[in-house]
Amino acid sequence: MLTLYTNPFSTPALATLLTAFSTETKFDNIVVDLLKQQQRMPDFLAVNPHGKVPALKDGDFTLSESTTIMRYIARKAKSDLYPTDIKDAALVDQWMDFIAHHIRTPFSHVQFGRMFAPMFGQKPNEAAIQNGLNQLQNNLPFIEDRLEKQKYVCGDTLTLADILLVASLDPRDAIKLDLSLFPATTGMLKTAQQSDWYKATHAHLTKDTEA
Amino acid sequence: MLTLYTNPFSTPALATLLTAFSTETKFDNIVVDLLKQQQRMPDFLAVNPHGKVPALKDGDFTLSESTTIMRYIARKAKSDLYPTDIKDAALVDQWMDFIAHHIRTPFSHVQFGRMFAPMFGQKPNEAAIQNGLNQLQNNLPFIEDRLEKQKYVCGDTLTLADILLVASLDPRDAIKLDLSLFPATTGMLKTAQQSDWYKATHAHLTKDTEA
Numbered sequence: 001m002l003t004l005y006t007n008p009f010s011t012p013a014l015a016t017l018l019t020a021f022s023t024e025t026k027f028d029n030i031v032v033d034l035l036k037q038q039q040r041m042p043d044f045l046a047v048n049p050h051g052k053v054p055a056l057k058d059g060d061f062t063l064s065e066s067t068t069i070m071r072y073i074a075r076k077a078k079s080d081l082y083p084t085d086i087k088d089a090a091l092v093d094q095w096m097d098f099i100a101h102h103i104r105t106p107f108s109h110v111q112f113g114r115m116f117a118p119m120f121g122q123k124p125n126e127a128a129i130q131n132g133l134n135q136l137q138n139n140l141p142f143i144e145d146r147l148e149k150q151k152y153v154c155g156d157t158l159t160l161a162d163i164l165l166v167a168s169l170d171p172r173d174a175i176k177l178d179l180s181l182f183p184a185t186t187g188m189l190k191t192a193q194q195s196d197w198y199k200a201t202h203a204h205l206t207k208d209t210e211a
Numbered sequence: 212m213l214t215l216y217t218n219p220f221s222t223p224a225l226a227t228l229l230t231a232f233s234t235e236t237k238f239d240n241i242v243v244d245l246l247k248q249q250q251r252m253p254d255f256l257a258v259n260p261h262g263k264v265p266a267l268k269d270g271d272f273t274l275s276e277s278t279t280i281m282r283y284i285a286r287k288a289k290s291d292l293y294p295t296d297i298k299d300a301a302l303v304d305q306w307m308d309f310i311a312h313h314i315r316t317p318f319s320h321v322q323f324g325r326m327f328a329p330m331f332g333q334k335p336n337e338a339a340i341q342n343g344l345n346q347l348q349n350n351l352p353f354i355e356d357r358l359e360k361q362k363y364v365c366g367d368t369l370t371l372a373d374i375l376l377v378a379s380l381d382p383r384d385a386i387k388l389d390l391s392l393f394p395a396t397t398g399m400l401k402t403a404q405q406s407d408w409y410k411a412t413h414a415h416l417t418k419d420t421e422a
Contacts, residue, residue, distance in 0.1 A: 050309070050353065063301055065308035072301040090274055090283040097276035142261065210250070 002027040005047060007034050007054040008205050009116075012056040017204065019070045020165060022197035023077035029204070031136060037182070067141035070160050081160050091154045095161035099153075104168035106135035107177070114175040117186045133177075140182050147184035147194065147203050153170035213238040213284070216258060218245050219416050220327075222315060223277035224265040226378035228415065230281045233374060233408035234288035237394040240415070258282050278307050292371050302365045306372035310364075313378035314354065317346035318388070343370075344388075348385040351393050358395035377403045 004027050006013035006018060020027050032038045032053050039051045046054035049063040054070065056063040063069050074082035083089050107133030113124035143165065146153050153161040166189060172179060179186050192198050212291065215231060215238050217224035231238050234401050250262045252389040259266035259275040270348040271305050274280050285293035294300050320343030354376065357364050364372040378401060383390060403409050414422045 061298055063305055065305045068301055068304040068308050075300070086283065086286045087272055089286070090279055093279040093282055094274055094276045095280050097294045125238055206248065 002030070003030060003055070004069075005030050005032050005044065005053055006131045007032050007053045009034065010053050011108070011111075011167050011170060012075065014170055015066050015164050016056070016069045017053045018163045018167055018197060019073045019081070019160065021204070022081060022158075022195075023073055023079040025073050037055040037184045046101070052153045065158075067100055070096075070163065071181065074160055075121075080157065081163065083125075083159070088154070090198050092159045092161050095146075095159075096164050098139075099161060099164045099168055102139040103143065103165065106132040106139070107168055107172075108132075109179060110136070111171060111175050115171070133164065136177075140179070141184060144185050147188050152188070162188070162192065165189075166198065182197045213350050215239070215240060215280075216241050216255065216264055216268070218243050218264045220245065221264050221380050222319070222322075222381060225265070225283065225381055225412070226277050226375050227265045227280045228412045229374045229378055229408060230284045230292070230371065232411045232415070233292060233369075233406075234290040235285055236284050236288050242325045252393075265385075278311055278371075278375065281307075281374065285371055291368065292374065294370070299365070303370045303372050306364045306370075307375050309350075310345060310354065310372060310379055311374045312348040314347065316378055317343040317350070318383075319343075321347070322382060322386050324347065326382070347391075348363040351390070351396060355396050358399050363399070372401070373403065376400075377409065 002020070002025060003012075004016055004031060006017055008014075008031070017029070019025075032044055034053070036203040038044055038047075039053060044055070045051055047057055047062050050064055052064060054064075054066050054069055056069045058072075058076075063072055071082055073079075082092060109128050111128070113129035113132070114123075143153065151155055152158050153165060165185075167180075169189060170179075171183075172189075213231070213236060215224075215227055217228055217240060219225075219242070228240070230236075243255055245264070249255055249260075249262060256262055256264070258268050258273050261275055263275060265275070265277050265280055267280045269283075269287075274283055282293055284290075293303060296369075320339050324337070324343070325342035327333075328335040354364065361367055363369050363377060380388075380390075380396075380400060383400075
């Protein structure tokens with residue numbers, strides 16, 4: 001059985017959970033308490049020496065880096081979310097790279113300023129927030145353009161690129177991110193929210209929070 | 212025939228060239244003149260709408276994002292640089308992600324401050340340089356630890372992760388980066404510099420510069 005090490009505030013961790021549920025992969029889930037610095041404890045460093053969530057353990061085999069874990073889960077499940085055709089796989093790779101670097105990273109800067117800084121009693125860095133917002137306004141049109149023409153980022157089939165996008169923008173309401181200029185993107189996100197894998201993931205997260 | 216769109220100052224582009232030479236992939240190479248803003252011209256935007264090098268064209272098929280292009284070239288060549296075994300591939304994915312985010316990105320901040328800013332007549336951002344140097348000092352030990360124990364990042368066989376590392380740190384002398392604390396890493400880089408694929412890549416780059 002796989003074990004996923006996650007935290008409910010981490011969008012990279014959310015991407016691995018959504019991948020597990022969408023591939024119907026059975027897994028144990030260990031929530032790493034980042035506020036208690038559990039990611040720096042020896043137990044967790046034995047799984048991921050880099051001290052970051054998400055991480056994965058499969059027997060003696062350990063992995064870190066969210067997109068790596070997503071690919072591993074999909075390959076192991078022989079899922080079409082990560083195609084075996086060379087060109088199809090390359091398109092998924094390309095959009096995963098684009099989303100990780102050019103959507104998730106600026107989103108995380110806005111999220112840090114608007115959500116985590118207040119949590120930690122820090123003054124938000126307004127320049128970093130604005131820089132993140134500007135990058136999102138510049139980069140989201142590339143996604144919007146795809147989703148205006150087709151159902152999902154890489155075509156008419158759901159792939160890991162979509163799951164990464166869904167995860168990366170998931171706390172958009174909590175950080176008051178205005179995506180009204182991107183109706184095709186928000187439409188896709190809303191459709192995804194109605195899926196079994198999205199609902200199962202969030203039911204799982206809610207259960208954890210209540211535990 | 213593949214066409215690779217590169218620029219000699221881009222370490223992501225260098226990674227794709229090294230991959231092409233190490234897999235003995237034949238390709239045409241178009242150098243995109245970034246100083247003349249050729250990456251913003253319609254001809255290039257038709258290949259990569261994101262306006263960045265590297266990019267790849269294979270018939271009607273186009274790709275962007277350096278690690279995506281590296282994977283595509285290796286898969287197409289059926290090269291062991293990107294293994295087909297699920298766990299072996301995952302290790303390569305993990306270290307490519309680590310090197311791209313945690314080595315190449317901070318290196319690029321130092322490179323921008325010490326090499327490109329002076330070229331463009333800009334004042335170097337010393338805080339950004341120092342931040343990049345600090346991140347490299349924090350992150351390179353994870354690579355050093357691997358290379359103390361084994362020949363290459365993922366084991367005793369060369370993979371895309373090594374090629375990405377070689378490319379990402381290639382202009383280290385030009386930016387006066389002190390890597391003396393990481394003898395196993397610099398040893399691996401020096402061994403790579405003696406390889407046919409490294410020499411062929413740099414001979415190709417020199418030829419381009421002279422043309």
